[in-house]
Amino acid sequence: MxxxxxxxxxxxIMLCFVSSATADDLPSVTALFQLTNSSMEEYDPSWSPDDSELVYTVDGRYGYELWIMDLDGSNQVMHLQSTDWLGQSDWGEKGILYTSQYSFKRDRHHDIWIAEGEGVIPRQLSINKTDQQNPSWNHNNTKILFQGRVNYDHEIWTMEPDTSNITRLTFYQAIVEKPTWSPDSSRIVYSFNGDLWVMNADGSNNIQLTNDSYEQLDPAWSPCGKWIAYSSNENGDFDIRIIRPDGNNNTTLIQESRDQTQPDWSHDGTKLAYTTYQDLNLDVWAAAIYIDPENYTPPTxxxxxxxxxxxxxxxxxxxxxxxxxxxxxxxxxxxxxxxxxxxxxxx
Incomplete structure (x- = not known):
């Protein structure tokens, strides 16, 4: 015996070792940096393809604007200005995707636009009068993921940059929000009914990751593919949390005495830009993240x-x-x- x-x-002992190894591989925050600090609202950041700059939305004095700044928050320069609302930007090799909402029309729906570089007039990608939001480039900038209105609901769609091959992926007949590609564009994470879900890029195999009474919003897939960052009000205020794509290791990454939302990973996976809300003002922050995907060994x-x-x-x-x-x-x-x-x- x-x-x-x-x-x-x-x-x-082996089980404890595996559990310990998994805990050690959790990404950790080594520093927090406030990048904007003005009286205007600044929010919804997105990294440039080389991680040297960020594009973000500014609720300016004379309308809404897209600004660009360096990694350390310096050289803040206005990129686009409009009397219409601008936001939900995603910066890819072929340009900056963003959403615009008409301010002075009866049908104030959102449209998707692309800013392809300095001196080039932005081009509208939306081809109908339905509400279209949260555009996102795939890994090689050949497809655009977005949420589009069907009747009173929002579903997930894809299209090519020339607006061809528009394909509907979900049929929930409900509001589906903030779809985002996995690093290899083989899967998609999104928020539905306050929970996180993932599915294949063709809309098949929908899997629920969270199932509780809290709000899980703004999912963003890490470049290594091992983590999904998102905002959640599980602890009262909205914090930045991370979860495995299989629903395991759901844990808080950033918890401060203010709301943190709209996380966006840098392409090298070492930084996370996000929006904070405190004292009735929105600002852009960045977190330095330690993550070592090469040493991660899944439990067996x-x-x-x-x-x-x-x-x-x-x-x-x-x-x-x-x-x-x-x-x-x-x-x-x-x-x-x-x-x-x-x-x-x-x-």
């Missing part, structure tokens, strides 16, 4: 369970041997006692 017990202790509980099963079988076999041995000993004792009784009768 000692062998069985030692084997069980070994398995327990199956072999350990198999080992436990083998040990249980061994224990069962030993129990059978003990019972059989005990029966033999009892039989020998009975035979011995019988012989003694017979000898006493002869006397």
């Amino acid at each position: 000692r062998k069985i017990k030692l084997s069980f202790i070994f398995i327990t 509980p199956t072999p350990l369970k198999t080992q436990i099963v083998i040990d249980e079988e061994a224990e069962s076999n030993i129990s059978r041997l003990v019972i059989l041995g005990g029966a033999i000993v009892i039989l020998v004792i009975i035979v011995f006692i019988s012989k003694i009784i017979k000898g006493m009768r002869k006397k």
Whole structure:
């Protein structure tokens, strides 16, 4: 029985080791930086393709604007200005995708636009009068993911930059928000009914990651593909949390005495830009993130369970041997006692 017990202790140690290794691989925040600090509202940041700059929305004095600043918050320069609302930008190799909402029309729907560089007039990509929001480039800038209105609901769609091949991916007949590609564009994460979901790029295999009474919003897939950052009000205010694409290791990454929303990973995975809300003002912050995806080893509980099963079988076999041995000993004792009784009768 000692062998069985030692084997069980070994398995327990292995499970603790795997759990410890997984905990050590959780991304951690090493520093927080405030990048904007004006009386205007500044929010919804997106990294440039080389991670040297950020584009973000400014609620300016004379309208809404898209601004660009350096990584450290310096050189803040206005990129676009409009009397219409501008936001939800995503900066790719082919240009900056963004959403514009008409301010002075009866049908104040959102349209998707692209700013393809300095001196180039922005081009409208929306081709109908339905509400279209949250555009997102795929990994090689050949497809655009977005949410589009169907009747009173929002569904997930894709199209090519020339507005061809428009494809509907979801049919929830509800409001689906903030779809975002995985790093290889094979999967999509989105928010539906306050929870996070993932699906294949063709709209199949929808899997729910969270299931609670809190709001889980603004999902953003890490470049290594191992984590999804999002904002959640589980702790009261909105914090930045992370979760595995399979729904495991759901934990808080950034928790401060203010709301944190709209996380966006840098392309090298070492930084996370996000929006804070405090004292009736929105500002852009950035977090330095330590993440080492190369050293991440997913838990492998199956072999350990198999080992436990083998040990249980061994224990069962030993129990059978003990019972059989005990029966033999009892039989020998009975035979011995019988012989003694017979000898006493002869006397």
